[in-house]
Amino acid sequence: MYPDQNGRFGEFGGKYVPETLMSALTTLEEDYSRLIQDTDFQKQLRYYLRNYSGRPTPLYYARHFTEHVGGAKIYLKREDLNHTGAHKINNTLGQGLLAKMTGKKRIIAETGAGQHGVASATVAALLGLQCTVFMGEEDMERQALNVFRMRLLGTEVVPATSGTKTLKDATNEAIRYWVEHVTDTYYIIGSVVGPHPYPMMVRDFQRVIGDETKEQILEQEGRLPDAIIACVGGGSNAMGIFYPFVHDLQVKLIGIEAAGEGIDTPRHAASIAKGRKGVLHGSMTLLLQDEYGQVQPAHSISAGLDYPGIGPEHAHLFTSKRASYEPITDQEALDAFVTLARVEGIIPALESAHAIAYAEKYAKTLPRNAIVIVNLSGRGDKDVHTVERLLGGELA
Amino acid sequence: MTIRGREAIENRLRQRGKRAAFIPFVEAGDPNEAYSLQLIVELAQFADVIEIGIPYSDPLADGPVIQAGSLRALQAGMTLKKALALIARVRAVTNVPIVVFTYVNPVIQYGPERLLQACTEVGADGLIIPDLPYEESEEIRQLADRFKLALIPLISLTSQERITKIAASATGFAYCVSSLGVTGERANFAADLEEFVKTVKAASPVPVAVGFGVSQPEHVRTLSAYADGVIVGSALVRRCQEIAAAQNAHQPELADKALHELIQFARSLSDAAASAE
Numbered sequence: 001m002y003p004d005q006n007g008r009f010g011e012f013g014g015k016y017v018p019e020t021l022m023s024a025l026t027t028l029e030e031d032y033s034r035l036i037q038d039t040d041f042q043k044q045l046r047y048y049l050r051n052y053s054g055r056p057t058p059l060y061y062a063r064h065f066t067e068h069v070g071g072a073k074i075y076l077k078r079e080d081l082n083h084t085g086a087h088k089i090n091n092t093l094g095q096g097l098l099a100k101m102t103g104k105k106r107i108i109a110e111t112g113a114g115q116h117g118v119a120s121a122t123v124a125a126l127l128g129l130q131c132t133v134f135m136g137e138e139d140m141e142r143q144a145l146n147v148f149r150m151r152l153l154g155t156e157v158v159p160a161t162s163g164t165k166t167l168k169d170a171t172n173e174a175i176r177y178w179v180e181h182v183t184d185t186y187y188i189i190g191s192v193v194g195p196h197p198y199p200m201m202v203r204d205f206q207r208v209i210g211d212e213t214k215e216q217i218l219e220q221e222g223r224l225p226d227a228i229i230a231c232v233g234g235g236s237n238a239m240g241i242f243y244p245f246v247h248d249l250q251v252k253l254i255g256i257e258a259a260g261e262g263i264d265t266p267r268h269a270a271s272i273a274k275g276r277k278g279v280l281h282g283s284m285t286l287l288l289q290d291e292y293g294q295v296q297p298a299h300s301i302s303a304g305l306d307y308p309g310i311g312p313e314h315a316h317l318f319t320s321k322r323a324s325y326e327p328i329t330d331q332e333a334l335d336a337f338v339t340l341a342r343v344e345g346i347i348p349a350l351e352s353a354h355a356i357a358y359a360e361k362y363a364k365t366l367p368r369n370a371i372v373i374v375n376l377s378g379r380g381d382k383d384v385h386t387v388e389r390l391l392g393g394e395l396a
Numbered sequence: 397m398t399i400r401g402r403e404a405i406e407n408r409l410r411q412r413g414k415r416a417a418f419i420p421f422v423e424a425g426d427p428n429e430a431y432s433l434q435l436i437v438e439l440a441q442f443a444d445v446i447e448i449g450i451p452y453s454d455p456l457a458d459g460p461v462i463q464a465g466s467l468r469a470l471q472a473g474m475t476l477k478k479a480l481a482l483i484a485r486v487r488a489v490t491n492v493p494i495v496v497f498t499y500v501n502p503v504i505q506y507g508p509e510r511l512l513q514a515c516t517e518v519g520a521d522g523l524i525i526p527d528l529p530y531e532e533s534e535e536i537r538q539l540a541d542r543f544k545l546a547l548i549p550l551i552s553l554t555s556q557e558r559i560t561k562i563a564a565s566a567t568g569f570a571y572c573v574s575s576l577g578v579t580g581e582r583a584n585f586a587a588d589l590e591e592f593v594k595t596v597k598a599a600s601p602v603p604v605a606v607g608f609g610v611s612q613p614e615h616v617r618t619l620s621a622y623a624d625g626v627i628v629g630s631a632l633v634r635r636c637q638e639i640a641a642a643q644n645a646h647q648p649e650l651a652d653k654a655l656h657e658l659i660q661f662a663r664s665l666s667d668a669a670a671s672a673e
Binding site: 017172179 | 452453454456457459460463470475476477499500501502503504505506526527528529530531532549550551552553554555556558562573576577578
């Protein structure tokens with residue numbers, strides 16, 4: 001069972017944080033292991049997931065996309081139909097309740113695309129908590145609508161102006177703020193990254209995706225799928241859908257990294273294909289860095305994948321060969337974004353479009369009786385503006 | 397033969413007797429290699445120990461001032477390898493104990509053993525790794541023992557029941573973090589700081605120094621009454637910004653003046669540490 005008692009997934013994970021946070025992490029670990037078994041906590045979480053977020057989300061057989069591709073049957077796990085438009089709410093409901101039930105009045109969060117920020121702001125409004133979200137200055141520009149959404153929900157959005165002014169730096173700022181306010185503030189990390197127990201906790205709150213998927217595919221097909229495909233930035237939607245299948249060795253698990261302009265250019269976010277072992281944001285993982293360990297800026301068309309590291313459990317699934325990771329470029333993701341909109345009437349988030357793009361390539365190589373499930377982690381409304389800028393002319 | 401390593405640091409802090417040791421922090425290569433070398437050599441005339449930061453892209457434990465200093469140094473081309481060479485040049489002209497302050501990722505990339513070996517060779521005496529808590533530090537602790545280098549742990553106001561085991565592991569000195577938060581100048585410190593430092597002193601086999609937020613001679617004087625050493629970083633690094641600005645404006649006289657003022661200021665802090673007697 002991973003993680004071990006030191007928060008390790010094989011050689012990855014752990015707690016590499018300033019001493020000031022160590023007691024808080026230990027307390028969090030204790031609170032979490034107590035509450036996860038608490039019937040009242042579980043009851044409330046189930047209640048909100050069902051009646052507030054709209055779970056279970058459908059597992060949709062994408063007949064038209066399947067016909068378009070001409071290969072394996074492709075199913076879409078519709079996380080885009082969650083309240084706030086992505087899987088992020090599964091985790092923020094869990095951690096928000098944890099914060100509330102441990103008496104915290106204030107939560108903070110980092111955000112890249114703004115999806116986790118919006119999901120945190122939403123839960124803060126729902127549970128009556130104060131909320132501050134750190135967001136890279138560059139991302140605030142790219143995702144202006146989500147900034148407004150958060151403010152509308154009563155959250156303070158603080159621009160991260162250091163470093164690359166994206167998700168990496170927003171996370172640095174959130175951690176720095178937490179160090180100063182650790183006694184009364186709960187930090188909701190949005191992905192399966194950060195020091196132990198976060199990668200485990202976020203995975204556990206997201207595994208509802210995989211648990212439902214398993215039940216749904218058994219009901220619809222009477223068997224497990226041949227492969228599951230999900231995009232990976234930090235990797236929470238992928239970890240959530242992969243985890244319940246980790247011991248079903250016949251199911252291939254495929255994570256899709258953002259290749260940006262190509263993994264042989266300097267502009268990508270492929271931490272597995274191009275990264276080396278090192279420490280980022282409190283855990284040992286694989287990350288993009290130079291020979292001296294300076295963290296290198298990542299690039300992706302999708303702000304949510306624009307991250308130079310990856311969750312430690314993914315690093316472990318990769319090195320232990322239980323999962324494989326494939327790159328998809330900005331252009332391939334854009335094409336898939338349009339394809340899915342045209343053939344299924346579903347506009348995916350640019351992040352999820354990376355998984356769609358790989359599914360298209362991969363399903364082609366499989367027989368028609370094979371089954372592939374794609375985690376459609378979020379909807380594309382937030383990206384319409386970006387895509388319009390890039391493709392507006394071409395579509396007209 | 398001159399004593400080096402953890403023993404050099406411990407001796408220096410113990411020799412201070414009633415006065416506290418003055419421990420300035422600067423980033424290697426801030427604002428550039430030449431000024432950095434001159435700055436460190438001049439600080440060495442009166443500092444008891446010098447803390448030299450290895451500039452890093454993601455300095456999690458640092459506030460805006462040291463982040464900016466780190467960035468200036470990186471932009472001027474500083475690397476870990478060059479920083480080690482810089483330390484060797486400092487060591488050639490001064491005996492002052494030197495502590496390398498670095499985040500853990502550069503240590504992992506360089507290789508812990510290779511780095512500690514290199515530290516010994518260039519004449520550095522110890523290391524501070526602010527994002528390497530006790531639980532993750534075993535490998536590096538063992539290497540530090542082997543090379544007789546100090547591995548100086550940070551202890552925080554939130555450490556509570558962790559204090560005993562961390563303090564017991566300290567070599568060189570134990571580093572008490574004065575307040576919750578990242579590095580940066582502060583107007584005042586936690587109310588229970590004195591009690592906290594005394595708790596750490598009781599648990600630590602080596603001297604105990606205080607840092608984070610210390611920026612005025614008055615702070616130094618107060619802390620010197622009960623700490624064995626006082627660390628000042630941001631207040632000095634902020635003044636490096638002035639050297640950088642003058643340099644960028646091609647005004648070398650102004651840059652030299654800013655350097656001189658920085659040294660004068662550091663000297664006033666050092667005098668304050670002595671005045672506790």
